[in-house]
Amino acid sequence: MVLVFDVEGDMALFRKPYTTTSMVSYPFPPPTAIAGLIGAIVGINHGAAEDAKNAYFWEHLQDLQIGLSLQHPIRWIKTAVNLMKFKTANADMTEHIQVKHQLLKKPRYRIYVRGGSIYPDLKQRLEREEFIYTPCLGPAYALAEMSYQGEYAAEAANEQQGFDTVVPAYEGLELDVVRSGAVFSERVPAQMSTRRRLLNTVLVYYTQPESQKTKPLYLRQSGVLESSLVNGEKVAWFNAW
Numbered sequence: 001m002v003l004v005f006d007v008e009g010d011m012a013l014f015r016k017p018y019t020t021t022s023m024v025s026y027p028f029p030p031p032t033a034i035a036g037l038i039g040a041i042v043g044i045n046h047g048a049a050e051d052a053k054n055a056y057f058w059e060h061l062q063d064l065q066i067g068l069s070l071q072h073p074i075r076w077i078k079t080a081v082n083l084m085k086f087k088t089a090n091a092d093m094t095e096h097i098q099v100k101h102q103l104l105k106k107p108r109y110r111i112y113v114r115g116g117s118i119y120p121d122l123k124q125r126l127e128r129e130e131f132i133y134t135p136c137l138g139p140a141y142a143l144a145e146m147s148y149q150g151e152y153a154a155e156a157a158n159e160q161q162g163f164d165t166v167v168p169a170y171e172g173l174e175l176d177v178v179r180s181g182a183v184f185s186e187r188v189p190a191q192m193s194t195r196r197r198l199l200n201t202v203l204v205y206y207t208q209p210e211s212q213k214t215k216p217l218y219l220r221q222s223g224v225l226e227s228s229l230v231n232g233e234k235v236a237w238f239n240a241w
C-alpha cells in the first residue's frame with residue numbers, strides 16, 4: 001500500500017549546499033528534506049538538543065521508499081532578507097546584514113510513501129491531521145499545510161505511460177526527450193547518516209507542471225528504476241533508505 005499526501009505553502013527554500021553568502025534553492029524538496037518532513041509529522045526526536053550534528057530520525061526510516069511530484073508551476077521570488085549580525089558572544093544585536101534569498105512561490109508537492117516500520121505511525125498521523133512537530137518547507141518561517149489524499153494499492157505500471165513524478169536516473173535509465181519535451185535535471189542529496197553526513201546523491205529528471213497538472217515524462221528504457229501505478233498516477237520510486 002502507498003500513502004499519498006500533499007504539502008504546500010506560501011513559500012519554500014531548500015538550500016543548495018554549495019551556496020554561502022546567497023541562498024539558492026532546489027525547485028522541490030530533495031529526499032533528505034522529505035525525510036525530515038516525515039520525521040516531523042511522526043514526531044521523531046533527532047537528538048539535536050544533545051549535539052547539533054545528530055539526526056537520529058534516519059534510524060526510523062530504513063526500508064522506506066518515497067516518490068515526489070510537482071503540483072504547481074515553479075515560480076521564484078528573489079529578495080534580500082535581514083539577518084542579525086551575530087558572530088561573537090558580545091555582538092551588537094541591533095546590527096543586521098542583508099542576505100540574498102531565492103524562494104519558491106506558492107509551491108505544492110505530492111509525496112508518495114511505502115514500506116518501512118514507520119508506515120503505520122505515519123498513516124495514523126496523516127489520517128488524524130495530527131502532527132507532532134510543525135511541518136515546514138525548509139526554514140522554520142516557511143510553514144507547510146498538509147493535505148492527506150489517502151491510501152492506495154500499488155499496481156503494475158504500463159511501460160509506455162509517462163511518469164507523473166520526479167524520476168531518479170538510476171542505472172540503465174534512458175530518457176525519451178522527443179515525447180517528453182522540455183526536461184530539467186538536478187543532482188540532489190538522497191540520504192544522510194545519523195550524524196548529518198551525506199551518504200549519497202542522485203541525478204533526477206523532471207518536467208515543469210502546466211497549471212495544476214504535471215506534464216508526463218517518458219522513458220525509452222527504465223533500467224533498474226522501480227515504478228508503480230498509484231491512483232492512476234505513474235510513480236517513480238527512489239531507492240529505499
